[in-house]
Amino acid sequence: MKSIDDINRKIESRKAVVMTAEEVIAYVERKGLQEAAREIDVVTTATFGPMCSSGVFMNLGHSKPKIRITQAWIDDVEVYSGIAAVDLYLGATQLQVNDPANLYYPGEFRFGGGHVIEKLVRGEKVQLYARSYGTDEYPLRELRSEFSLAEINQAIMTNPRNCYQNYNAAVNSSDKLIHTYLGALKPAYGSLGYSSAGQLSPLLNDPWYRSIGIGSKVWLAGAPGIVYAPGTQHSPDAPRGDTGVPVDGAGTLGLTGDLKQMDPEFVRGVSIRGYGVSLALGVAIPIPITGPEVLKGCTVRDEDIMAPVIDYAVDYPKNTGKVLTHVSYADLRRGEVRLFGRSVETGSLSSYAKALKAANLLADQIRAGDFTVNTPAAPLPATGSSSPMPAALQGVR
Incomplete structure (x- = not known):
């Protein structure tokens, strides 16, 4: 076991061993979990994609x-x-x-x-x-x-919900093209849309919230930021697979940071036909490796992460909660999946390449002694789930 202080001393002396969540998979396979946990100090995770529940407080x-x-x-x-x-x-x-x-x-x-x-x-x-x-x-x-x-005077990005822990994959069962926030979907299950960095994504590398919590330091589009709360719709009771990784939308993060320090490469306005507008953000979060169990979470692979497939022509708008099937991120990133006995093309609204760049930029800052890690002020809630809108709010009596 290593303490956060131990890790920060190595960071400050520029001796920390830092790897991205992509690099660490092969390294642990080669070295073994115990030995790798002794050697590695920090694993950097990241994601880049539209994050609708975002915004900025400004004082003029x-x-x-x-x-x-x-x-x-x-x-x-x-x-x-x-x-x-x-x-x-x-x-x-x-x-x-x-x-x-x-x-x-x-x-x-x-x-x-x-x-x-x-x-x-x-x-x-x-x-x-x-x-x-x-x-x-x-x-x-x-x-x-x-x-x-x-x-x-100030411009403080304050985002109620970012970094979804797993997310829907969308298909269209109808006989016409439909436009959704996961892109245009061809009729008769002709295409599938998704949005996640998969094996790089922060909460997928910390499935039980052992490291990421309220007060955790984050790299928010190049600026120092923090997790200020569990994000809205935080649902840790979502079903999980054998590895503990959720097979549905689960945890979320409320993030905040100084807009004035952000890098425009990782702050991009987005227009999605048939939905509206959004903001694509790059977020990277360090995971201090305090022991083998923490590192084990960081070895999750795309083939181990299953996304729920939802029919956005029927089940999503009606909010039925029905999941048609699950597909792995390994298949999603190949550009096609087998679905209902046929090949279906896939398209992503998130950028794995941008996420990997963010993870590497954070890793470089840590190696240079410019970004330390910390112990959260409080853990993220480990139980609970979000609910649909109450009937009374919908005018139902």
Whole structure:
């Protein structure tokens, strides 16, 4: 067993042995679990893909004269202003008002909150329109301006749900093409969409949350960040396979970090026809190897991770919870799977290459002594599951 202090001393002296979750698989196979656990100090995990439940808190600083903002738009994307005078929250999936794409192609949106966030990280100027009712203290009723990320006080990315531990694979049983957040799906089970980094993904390498918890340090699109809470819809009671890896959506993470320190390569606005807009993020999380059991979790392979296949023409919109079958990430990444006795092409909304780059960038920072690991302030909940919307909220009596 190694302590976190032991590992950090090696990191600070630039002697830490660090591997990505991809590299460590073959290394453990060659060296054996016990010997590898003695040698390896940190394994880096990562993912890159659309993460809808994301956004940014911003403080603009006070205008002269002051304004208490009650409604605001940035590049014609509405932001939430019910926080304080000049504090705003920009959600990644908020749509641009009168998006011209939607005027010509119903259901298609080219621009939204995720794209505004990308523009800010790239250092571009954005347009602000804000209004208020005016008070003695805050007399200004309207404000038109522009700003860049460097010109505002704070911009703190605060994401209620990122890094799903496993996720759906989507198919379409109907006789027409349908558009979903996992991409366009051909009729009659003609294609399959998915989104996960599989064997690189953080929570799939820590299936029982032994290392990743509330307060864990993360690499959030290049910026130092933390896990501030279990993510919304965190469902650790999801069914699991023989290896302990969930075979359904399970754990999630609430993440936060400083937008001003982020790398635009890993912050990308996304437009998904028939769904709307989102934000693709790169997230990397170090797993300190304190013992063999922790390392064993990091040796999960794509062939051992089974994704639930859901019919997005019927079962997903009706929220039936029905799973047609399971397919491995090894098959998904090959570009086709055998489904119902036929070959079905697969397509991913996540990028394994970008995830691997994020894992390597974090590994380089750790080797250079620039990123240490820590013990979580509290563990992620190990029991519980999310529920459908209560009937009362749906108007059902």
